[in-house]
Amino acid sequence: MTPFRCSKCSSRAIYFRRSDGLWLCASCLGKFLKKRVESYLRRRRDLTPQERILVVLAGGTKSLVNLDLICRVERVYPLVEVKAIIIREPVVIPPKINLVKVLRNIAGELGVEVVGEVDINCESNDVWRARLVACLDVVKAMGFTSVALGMTLDDRVVNLLYGLVTGRVTFPEYMINGIKVLTPLMSIFLKEVLIYGISMGFPVFYSGCLRDTNEKVITNFIYELEEEDPNVKFTLYGSLTKVLGLMGGRGASSEVD
Helix, strand or coil: CCCCECCCCCCECCEEECCCCEEECHHHHHHHHHHHHHHHHHHHCCCCCCCEEEEEECCCHHHHHHHHHHHHHHCCCCCCEEEEEEEECCEEECCCCCHHHHHHHHHHHCCCCEEEEEECCCCCCCHHHHHHHHHHHHHHHCCCCEEECCCCHHHHHHHHHHHHHHCCCCCCCCEECCEEEECCCCCCCHHHHHHHHHHCCCCCCEEECCCCHHHHHHHHHHHHHHHHCCCHHHHHHHHHHHHHHHCCCCCCCCCCC
16 A cells, blocks of 8 residues: 655655645654744743743643653753653553653653652642642742643633533633743644654553543534534634633633634
């Protein structure tokens, strides 16, 4: 069988991007994701060449991709510091994964210092805010100027719709207690993040808290819609942020391209 070729460079493709009909090889997928992260960080406008970024390793493979891409973008600035913190989360899939060991090993391979480990409080349904709260003391004590979460477009859309259904907006603010909250993967599909992670040799795994029934139903509903329209997540994100903004929802933003 003739392998599919990358639409950009004609190398062997590893991913078909349904939203625009492009086949991408590992290299071009990496360049595409890096460009997305660059665009997000550039639009922030409040970041400086002396930024001290603490990357939260939580949620599984996507947090490692988040760390990798932030390093690729920000290390061109010699005064920018990128370090990581591990969130020890109660649910790990597959369960045989040694969460802390995996995160520490790959952070080390990327040349990133892990400054500590903290536990997450899963009593709240707002897992992303819980992750932020869990590491805020470290952020303040060590003088970080920003904290980065590996929240993908899929996470954003699920959390926005969940907020409308339950009356609880479940994504973090643009800034919390004077600390900038970064979500560089917010315009990237989870599938793209995972395929890039695999191409980098990262293990595919999930960590977090037990999901409630509403979240599972919402997630399945969104993926069913995506089968019919590969761009539905972008459409939903734009519509939901406008609705929540009119309702005074916390943290509503329309930064996704």
